[in-house]
Structures are given as structure tokens and as C-alpha cells.
Amino acid sequence: MCRNIKTLFNFDPHATDDEIQAAARQFVRKLTGFNEPSKANEEAFNHAIQEVAAVAKNLLDSLVTNAEPRNREVEIERARARSAKRFGVAEE
Incomplete structure (x- = not known):
């Protein structure tokens, strides 16, 4: 999952x-192990995303x-x- 998190610092445009x-x-x-949370955990999950995004934006x-x-x-x-070196070139 975390392989999808890309470096966000020092790009133009930001x-x-x-x-x-x-x-x-x-x-x-990644932290929770949930791809999508249950209804019972949805509010906490979405709140955590907002908090992490705010901290990440402040950091950047x-x-x-x-x-x-x-x-x-x-x-x-x-x-x-x-990717091509690691996995080979896909046929199109």
C-alpha cells in the first residue's frame, strides 16, 4: 500500500x-489495515485522514x-x- 505514497516535496508546481x-x-x-472502514469506524478513519493531511501540508x-x-x-x-528494469517491458 505505501508504495503508492509519492514524494511531494520540492516540486514545481507544489x-x-x-x-x-x-x-x-x-x-x-496502512496504519489501520483497512482499505475502507466499517460504518462504525468511518468517522474516526476520515478524521484521521484530515488530521494527517493537515500535518503533512504544514510540514511541506x-x-x-x-x-x-x-x-x-x-x-x-x-x-x-x-519499473521496466525491475519488471520488464509490457507488451502493448
């Missing part, structure tokens, strides 16, 4: 609220770096190359 929310959801899923907003911002397209291509 990480969106949706990206932060998705990472928070994956983190809470407070970090500083002298490094050049990363390019999303370049990072996507690097990830594809790593």
Missing part, C-alpha cells in the same frame, strides 16, 4: 491538496531547500524506467 489528501489516505489505510509548507525543484514529468519517466 503538491496539490488532492495529492496530500491521497498520501494521507494511504498512510491511514515549512520545509526549505536550496536544491532545484523537481520536474514531475522527468520523475515519472524515471519511475517508468525503474
